Amino acid sequence: MIKDRSKLHILYMQIRDDQVTRIEELQEFARHSQLNESQFTPLNVFDQPDFSPDYATQFDAVFVGGSSDASVLKPDQYPFVEPAKQLLKHCVDHTIPVFASCFGFQLGVEALGGKVIHDAQNMEMGIYPMQLTSSARDDQLFAGTPKRFLAVSGHKERAFKLPPHTQLLAFTERCPYHAFKVMDKPFYGFQFHPEVDHHDLAARITRYQDRYLEQDGSLQTILDNLHPTPESNRLILKFVDRILLQKR
Secondary structure: OOOOHHHOOEEEEEOOOOHHHHHHHHHHHHHHHOOOHHHEEEEEOOOOOOOOHHHHHHOOEEEEOOOOOOOOOOOOOOOOHHHHHHHHHHHHHOOOOEEEEOHHHHHHHHHOOOEEEEOHHHOEEEEEEEEEOHHHHOOOOOOOOOOEEEEEEEEOEEEEEOOOOEEEEEEOOOOOOOEEEEOOOOEEEEOOEOOOOHHHHHHHHHHOHHHHOOOOOHHHHHHOOOOOOHHHHHHHHHHHHHHHOOOO
């Protein structure tokens, strides 16, 4: 039985250590999904680093956000990395829909048998043109999305190899793996940030500039080159409509 939109209940796995960005990111997912914030149950892994994989079972879907505070490559330093990976694997095994952005994308890659590497030389920070693959044309989520569209991207780590049984859906010149889907499962991962628009990016990068940017005018360059990212942001609503509510 397909639920009414107002009855959807989303587990929102959050990997943010500061209160401002926690609130901001939840608002972004709620805004672009056209769901109420009360429909999201946050699981902030900094506050609760140990949790069972089957915690996801009681929800209609799992959304996973980004992080400027952790690395999937350092599970010894961040004890929530392994439980988070196991929860995402549980979602695949039990066909629980997943929408995983940035850090969530990297968790999914590692959890399902792919590989993430540190690649600061090809860091992306700003708004970039995404290129869809031929597989995206017939994909339920990406159908109707232009072959090239703009999206917010910010990362120093990236996928080096996608997991088996996945389809590559999008890439950029700098980053060969920007979106994937698990075959025959409602699991989507995005290295870019569908939840972040150009206004959100301006606030976020200004707050985090010391973590990512050299003190050489890089911030101003990004701020001077902001553009709307409607096709990227629309993917969240499409996920709710097409994957969760099965609208055509």
